[in-house]
Amino acid sequence: MAASPHMLSAPLRGLVVELGDLPDPVFAAEALGPGIALDPLDDTLHAPCDGEVIQCARTRHALTLRDVAGGEWLLHLGLDTVDLAGDGFSLLVAEGERVTAGTPLLRFDADQVARQARALLTPIVLTNAVDQRLELLVTPGQVVERGEALLLCHGAGGEREGGEASGGEGTDSTSRAEAVSDAERDAASSADACTDECTGECTDEGAEARVEATVAAASGIHARPAARLRAIARAHDVALRLVTADGREADAASVSALLNLGLVQGSRVTLVARGAQRQAALAAASALLGAEEASDVSLAPEAVSTAPDAAPTGNVSTAPETAPPVSGVRQLEEGLLRGISASAGIAIGPLRRYDPPLPRVAETAADPAAERQALAVALETVAATLEAARRSAETQGQQEEAEIFDAHLAWLEDPALRAAAERHIAAGQSAGQGWYAALQAEVERLRQSDSALLAARVDDLRDLQRRVMVVLAADNGAAEAADNDLDGAILIAREMTPSQFVAVAGRIQGLCLAAGGATSHLAILARARGIPCVMGLGEALLQLDAEQAVLDATRGVLERAPDAERLAAFVAERERRQAQARSAAEQAGAAVITRDGRQVQVAANVGSAAEAQAAARAGADGVGLLRSEFLFLGRSAAPTREAQRQEYAAALAALGGKPVIVRLLDIGADKQLDYLSLPAAPNPALGERGIRLWQAFPELFETQLDALLLAGNEAPAADAATPLQLMLPMVSDVGELRWVRQRLAARAAALGVDRLPALGVMIEVPSAALCAASLAREADFFSIGTNDLTQYALAMDREVAALAAHCDVLHPGVLRLIQATLEGARGRCPVGVCGAAAGDPLAAALLVAMGVDELSLEAAGIAAIKAWLRELDAAALAARVPELLALDDGAAVRAALAAWLDASAPTTPA
DSSP states (O other): OOEEEEEEEOSSSEEEEOGGGSSOHHHHTTSSOOEEEEEESSSEEEOSSSEEEEEEOTTSSEEEEEETTSOEEEEEOSBSGGGGTTTTEEEOSOTTOEEOTTOEEEEEOHHHHHHHSSBOOEEEEETTOSSOEEEEOSOTTSEEOTTSEEEEEEESOSBOGGGOBSSOTTOOHHHHHHHHHHHHHGGGGGGGSOSSSOOSOOOOTTOEEEEEEEOOOTTOSOHHHHHHHHHHHHHTTOEEEEEETTSOEEETTOHHHHHHTTOOTTOEEEEEEESTTHHHHHHHHHHHHHSOOOSSOOOOGGGOBOOOSOOOSSSOOOSOOOOOBOOSOOOOBTTEEEOEEEEOOEEEEOEEEOOOOOOOOOSBOSOHHHHHHHHHHHHHHHHHHHHHHHHHHHHTTOHHHHHHHHHHHHHHTOHHHHHHHHHHHHTTBOHHHHHHHHHHHHHHHHHTOSOHHHHTTHHHHHHHHHHHHHHHOTTTTGGGGOOTTOTTOEEEESOOOHHHHHHHTTTOSEEEESSOOTTSHHHHHHHHHTOOEEEOOOGGGGGOOOSSEEEETTTTEEEESOOHHHHHHHHHHHHHHHHHHHHHHHHTTSOEEOTTSOEEEEEEEESSHHHHHHHHHTTOSSEEEEEGGGGTTTOSSOOOHHHHHHHHHHHHHHTTTSOEEEEOOOOBTTBOOTTSOOOOOSSGGGSSOGGGGTTTSHHHHHHHHHHHHHHHHHSOOSSSSOSEEEEETTOOSHHHHHHHHHHHHHHHHHHTOOOOOEEEEEEOSHHHHHTHHHHHTTOSOEEEOHHHHHHHHHTOOTTOGGGGGGOOTTSHHHHHHHHHHHHHHTTTOOEEEOSGGGGOHHHHHHHHHHTOOEEEEEGGGHHHHHHHHHTOOHHHHHTTHHHHHTSSSHHHHHHHHHHHHHHHSOOOOO
């Protein structure tokens, strides 16, 4: 039976790229299945739909999510990132974990990964597609926000013929991708052998080694790959040059010289390296040339879809347009001008021309030596400015900007450009005029290039031309200040440099350029800043002048002087979006009071102090689960007491006195430490894990306890109690709780700590739920870990992908254990839920109705769950609980619960 269509949302903010445009033949040919890709503009991958995590790559760069219809979606962060061996990636979920749309799955260090991987481009692929048809709900080339509708999947369920699910026994879809990519990269290893008689271990720094290579990138060698070749040479401290088949050659130190070779896809070159690390440099350089890399995603004008001329007269739809591609000729007709969408969005405001003149510099000079020195100082000054801008962009997570500044630095330090400027200086020109002339010649060469990508680099050279001339200008660039009428405007210009854009980006509503394309660095910056931008509008743009205009950058249309009805529709749509954003922000920190007067705490699950800070900004009422194992994993030795204390103290400070619940170290089963020899167990999920390991490793646990006690004692609080609370994982009876409480008191006495944290237990095993009354007499609070409780109650290992669909927290048996927990705790201690169920709207509503006091979930979902619960009549739903617990299975409970909520409450949040 065909499944109903279901939607996938964008797992992160990013630029939409079709699979066929990816520089990876496996994904581009849809060998793993159909899908789409995003070029990330943030650093966390979220769940695109509700489902189960069924596979996690061993190198943490990819995972597979099974949706509710059985579709298995591979989310693969970056290309060739398997080579990083997990470096730069942090998985936030485990196999078998149930997640809801928006749940954070994977965090990555964008700067680190971008420097080491081929690309950050992230494919999202349906690996078990049979009869499905995927409908793209956005336009390739536009930037989507996280959570925005991305794909609609139509057709049959996610199983292959014969009922065998993709990735059956012995098969891992992520591993298939890794295996194919690894095989393709093996060819690069041929660079390890010298063509001379070097053994690969020689120390003669003057010797040369060489290797043949073929340029595989569809875009050839453009600015950023050229900058990477230069970086390879520097990193390995070698002299590296490229020699073409017809004998032309270029030093990798010169970006311009590399571009002048005109290397395109299929070009054969000889790489020649001299230096002690020549073999490593050749291996890296040949791998770069052999990679079908696309740092600048190719989005040709004819591939950009724009809408028909007619604008809506009612509410403006945010859905993508699907009209045929427009002609390459852009012309003014009926007040509309069409171009290339570089950054989607709607801007409304007056049109303002931006055309600052170049800084004024002297044309001639009498002392060439002094001018050469002035040029050297100016280049150093600009280099320092660019380096500071690059570091600032990296610190703020703006990786795209950082890469652009890095490429500009490489060009600025190009010896060929400097030599050209010095030749003009030797001929009698000033430093400023000589630099202008040298770069102007390069600008003209690029403009005449047949390559659209090379032509798009004109803006970058213009930027460097202007930056250096400002330093050398007689008026120190005073002409740059003539842009005092730009606030709230839609800027129009023939062209614009990246530095000019960065200078005005915070003031303008939108940007329109007569030239340029979606692959320019300026387009990348506009997308990263979220500023609507259309390029390639032609010279007709420069004739426009209007007090009010609308830029519908999603459709690539600029409308001059729209009539009142059309303008009202755009204004209403813009105001609606702004109101939604304001409301979400304003209400995120407010308390949750259900319609029947129940107050519920909504806290955050976090894995570090940085995430605690994000949780506070997201409106969390506290931290319901701080996974302390993040401090212990991925290390060669256990963290010191002081290192732990600082991290716990930072998390407490981030919440400003709100409660922070830290789970004591929970290792074993799916989480191992390299520096501990954990006992072998036939079934790790039932072996020594969590608190059960304390007696085996007392020093490890007591060091953690000391760090927590010290951090909690220092934490500010509204009263004498510390906001720090501790909870024990894998407690099965009250004896374990008593023993830990004794150790807590002993360590506090030894440290002289008088503010003891509250001590609670996690309800994760059936015995704890059934003995809740006795535990509640000695515990300060309960926190139900629904993930483990479900697997133990149903005897379904959550590490087994085949069981994931059946391992449902809403199974009546699991719900009865939760009910027993609540009854045992009633009147004695509060009960929270920190498992994945807390972020599931259906489960969250039912848990609150059953009597749960606190839900703790990923920070990204806090605002939505809070809004959802404010509309819940918990008492009315509580009256239906007996009926729900009498149903046959989890699927029946979900169906009945959803029907009741649909009839009595607003739509479930995304």
